[in-house]
Amino acid sequence: MLRWLQRNSTVAALAVLLAPAVAGAAGFIYTPDECYVVQKVDKASNAVHLSVAGKCQRRVGRAFVDLDGEVTIYRDGREWKKQTVQPLSMPDLSKTLKDAERMAKYMSVPKNRFEKEMQAEAAKTIAVYHSPEYQAKIAAEMERIKREMFHEQLKDLPAEKGGLKQESEKAENIFAAPGRLQDDERIYVFISSSMPMETIRSYAAAIGRMNDPKKIVMVMRGFIGGMQKIGPTTSFIADLLKVKSSCDLAAGEQCQMVNANVLVDPILFRRYGITQVPATVYVKGVKVNIPEQSEGNDDVSVGSFWTVYGDAALEYNLDKIRQDSGSESLKRLLASRR
Structure with missing residues (x-):
């Protein structure tokens, strides 16, 4: 045929x-x-x-x-x-x-003598596009565009809810308050869409209770189905952040969401050598020069970090790290949750 x-x-x-x-x-x-x-x-x-x-x-x-x-x-x-x-x-x-x-029977299309070179260049382009560095740049650019497009809606929203208000109106260092991390500290919870949704939602709820969404975040390696299919990733994140799993966003219900952020950042996976999920990483000495860039980039300096693997409760993993690191911030953070 x-x-x-x-x-x-x-x-x-x-x-x-x-x-x-x-x-x-x-x-x-x-x-x-x-x-x-x-x-x-x-x-x-x-x-x-x-x-x-x-x-x-x-x-x-x-x-x-x-x-x-x-x-x-x-x-x-x-x-x-x-x-x-x-x-x-x-x-x-x-x-x-x-x-x-x-x-x-006698006519034929001449063979392109540059075919091998074209295939090699195409392979290079595909490799660059799918590289962790390029995907992280795309994710950072998406975040920048989101903030520029919705600046008016975010400017009066408190920082702990993902807004910009504290950056321009609060002079005091709110991150030095009890139960908060210092400016140069981070907690990354590395997850995957292949994990049970109940486990991921428990991490999201724990992060929401810690109320420090800019320094305690969940991280995914990449978009579900690839960058060209952002819809499945958006739906996945919306589902895991719902306070009530029964709330139906697709039906137009106004669902209450937990106060947590999810990053798509393969560079963070590479920087901290994450080979399996879930993984909890506590980092000290983070210095960011450009806020929009990935914190996994080489020009973002970090001090020490500790990693715990396993799907135990987030508080349990952080307490293990506290014992190894002696972190006073983690001690205050966990004490404020009790």
Whole structure:
């Protein structure tokens, strides 16, 4: 079936080539060889220009033209002869299709001599696009666009709810308050859509109770189904952040959401060597020069960090890290949750 389609597609293409104006054609002219096709028709001077397409067979050919009467025929740019356009009939169409099918056996598209180089460059482009660095840049740019587009809606919203108010209106360092991390501290909870939703929602609820969404975040390696399909990732994040799992966003219900953020950042996975999920990482000494960039970039300096794997409660994992790190911030954070 495939071979039939390929053969008949070629025949159809040749028919169009040989008869560019069949729908309104007045007739046909004879050509020096079946390999000659109409390159140009000049109605003002009643001239037809022919050129070679394919292998010549030393057999007189025919070509359809949207002209009538006597025409001057040019072959390869030079005048060949004058002819009278012959009337068109249904047998002519049938013969043309048969001739086109026969010519298809001898015509072929020249191989692109740059094919290997083009394939190599295409592979490089695909590799760059799917690289963790590029995907993180895309995620950062999406965040920047979101803030620029919705600045008016976010400017009066408190920072702990994802807004911008504290940045411009609060002079005191709210992150030094009891139960909050310091400015250079982070807690990353690395997750995946393959994990049980109940487990992920428990992490989201715990982060929401800690009320520090800019420094305690969940991180996914990439978009579900790839970058070109952002919808599944958006739906997944919305579902895991719902306070009540039964609330139906798709039906238009106004669902209450927990105070937590989810990042899509493969560079953070690479920086902290995360090989399995869930994983909880506590970091000290984070210094960010450009707020919009990924905190996994090489130009973001960090001090020490501790990692715990396993789907135990977030508070339990953080307490294990507290014991190993001696962190006073974690001690205050956990004490405020009791």
